[in-house]
Each structure stands twice: as C-alpha cells, then as structure tokens.
Amino acid sequence: MSAYGCQEMSAKLERVLMRRPGESLKAADPQKWHYGPTFDGARAVEQYKHFAQLVQAGGAEILWLEDSGDGLADAMFTHDPSLMTEKGAILLRMGKPLRLAETALHEEAYNKAGIPILGRIVAPGTVEGGDCVWVDAKTLAVGRGVRSNQAGIEQLQAILAPLGVSVLGFDLPLWQGEEACLHLMSVISPLASDLALVHAPLLPAAFYMLLRDKGIRMIVAPPEEFAASNGLNLNVLPLSPRKVIMVDGFPATRKAMEEAGCTVETFAADALCIACEGGPTCLTRPILRGAA
Numbered sequence: 001m002s003a004y005g006c007q008e009m010s011a012k013l014e015r016v017l018m019r020r021p022g023e024s025l026k027a028a029d030p031q032k033w034h035y036g037p038t039f040d041g042a043r044a045v046e047q048y049k050h051f052a053q054l055v056q057a058g059g060a061e062i063l064w065l066e067d068s069g070d071g072l073a074d075a076m077f078t079h080d081p082s083l084m085t086e087k088g089a090i091l092l093r094m095g096k097p098l099r100l101a102e103t104a105l106h107e108e109a110y111n112k113a114g115i116p117i118l119g120r121i122v123a124p125g126t127v128e129g130g131d132c133v134w135v136d137a138k139t140l141a142v143g144r145g146v147r148s149n150q151a152g153i154e155q156l157q158a159i160l161a162p163l164g165v166s167v168l169g170f171d172l173p174l175w176q177g178e179e180a181c182l183h184l185m186s187v188i189s190p191l192a193s194d195l196a197l198v199h200a201p202l203l204p205a206a207f208y209m210l211l212r213d214k215g216i217r218m219i220v221a222p223p224e225e226f227a228a229s230n231g232l233n234l235n236v237l238p239l240s241p242r243k244v245i246m247v248d249g250f251p252a253t254r255k256a257m258e259e260a261g262c263t264v265e266t267f268a269a270d271a272l273c274i275a276c277e278g279g280p281t282c283l284t285r286p287i288l289r290g291a292a
C-alpha cells in the first residue's frame with residue numbers, strides 16, 4: 001500500500017515514518033550532538049520502545065528506518081528531514097549540519113514505499129519539519145530561525161503553490177543560542193483542529209494573532225514545567241483529535257490538557273527526549289492522517 005497525505009496535524013494517525021534508535025545513539029558523544037546531562041543512550045533505546053508501543057497501540061502503521069550504526073544519532077527525530085502533502089513528500093534540507101545526511105534515508109524509504117516525491121529543498125535553502133505547522137490544509141506556517149531560512153521558505157512556497165497552499169514565515173527568537181534546538185513546534189503542539197498547547201512567551205506574535213483569528217483555542221502550558229522539561233512538556237503528539245502522547249513527569253501540563261477534554265498517555269523520557277531535545281512529535285513523521 002502506498003497511502004499518503006497529511007496537511008493537518010491532529011486527524012487520526014494512520015501511517016508514520018519512525019526510526020528505532022540503536023548503535024548510533026548509544027555511541028553518540030553528547031557534546032557533539034548537544035545532548036543534555038540526563039543523556040544515557042542505552043536507557044534512551046529502552047524508553048523509545050515504550051513510545052513505539054503507544055504509537056502502535058493507537059492503530060498507526062509504522063514504516064521503520066533502522067539505526068544500523070551510521071552515526072546519525074538525531075535521525076530518530078524523523079519529523080524533521082521531510083514533510084508530507086496530499087501530492088507526495090517534500091525532501092527538506094536540514095539547518096543542523098550534522099543532520100544533512102538524514103534526508104537521503106527518507107528519500108529511500110519513500111521510494112521503497114511507492115510514495116512520490118513532490119519536491120525538494122536545495123542549498124542554500126534550509127527547512128526542518130519541526131519548523132512547519134499546518135494551521136489548516138491550505139496554510140503552512142514556518143518558523144524562520146537557526147534551522148529554517150528565508151531561501152528555504154521561498155522554495156517551499158514555490159513547491160506548494162500549485163496545491164493552493166500559502167506558506168507564511170514567522171521569525172523565531174535566538175533563545176538559547178545557535179547550538180540549541182528551537183523550532184516553531186517547540187512552542188506549539190496542535191491537539192485538535194481547533195485546539196493547541198502553547199508556550200505563549202515564545203510564540204511569534206503574528207503567529208499567535210493568526211491562530212486567534214482562525215478560532216484556534218490555545219492552552220497555555222505551565223511555564224515552570226516548560227523550564228523544567230527543557231520545553232518538552234509541550235511536545236505532545238496527537239494520535240487523533242484530543243487523544244495524545246506526552247512525556248512523563250509534568251502533571252500540571254497534563255491536567256491542563258485533560259481539562260480541555262484530552263485523553264493523555266505518557267512514557268518515561270528523561271534519557272531520550274529531555275536529553276536529546278526532541279519529544280513525541282519530533283520522533284514521528286506522519287505520512288497519512290485522517291481518511292485516505
């Protein structure tokens with residue numbers, strides 16, 4: 001089956017591209033990869049298994065990439081090197097130089113699965129999936145910052161224009177510097193088509209106004225948990241509208257979502273997500289959401 005198509009963020013997750021961490025992550029030098037003090041490769045691999053079980057139990061078909069020791073420790077964050085549209089995949093170009101080689105892994109997987117390639121971002125353009133947020137099926141917001149640049153955003157607009165999609169760039173702050181990971185998705189997780197979890201202080205103001213005008217309700221995540229989790233309390237993956245997976249240990253954020261009608265599942269992720277700066281959304285590249 002070569003079903004694909006995904007221009008939304010929370011409809012039922014039907015198919016997803018994921019990479020099981022293994023030798024590359026276990027051998028990763030935390031300094032080189034900017035991983036934090038709670039990094040522990042072997043424990044991260046164990047914690048990932050629980051995450052994968054939750055995704056599978058939600059009914060999604062997982063297309064697997066394997067970590068056979070290619071040294072690409074960040075490649076488990078499959079959200080970033082490609083994007084999916086109703087007309088096929090867009091191969092992106094990573095702004096973090098250590099991750100440039102990951103795009104080829106996605107290209108190979110799509111070729112194998114019979115999923116067409118709609119376009120690709122080329123130098124000097126850079127766009128990472130973590131900077132891309134479908135506000136609705138015809139509006140893609142892209143965070144412009146360290147990882148995604150203006151040239152990349154313009155290329156993406158040209159690729160998506162024939163689909164009737166508008167690409168809107170929003171400036172991100174430098175926040176914790178060039179080495180740290182701050183994507184547009186670091187400050188928002190869509191939970192349903194009309195509901196999102198946000199870290200309000202770091203939202204580009206014009207992006208906030210756009211969401212407000214579109215009638216999207218924003219739950220403001222407790223800032224102390226944002227700080228304590230390195231921002232990962234906010235990185236929440238919907239398996240379907242209001243049915244979500246988050247990292248364990250942030251009860252106030254969980255409660256805020258439950259009060260908005262969400263069902264929340266958690267997994268322990270200190271060694272995996274908190275340390276490696278990527279959460280449940282980053283660990284998944286949705287290929288198909290909603291009905292085909």
Ligand SMILES: NC(=[NH2+])NCCC[C@H](N)C(=O)O
Nearest residue numbers: 077079130181276277278282
């Ligand atoms: N979509 C995401 N937020 N991905 C997080 C990626 C984390 C990864 N360590 C990086 O710095 O690139």
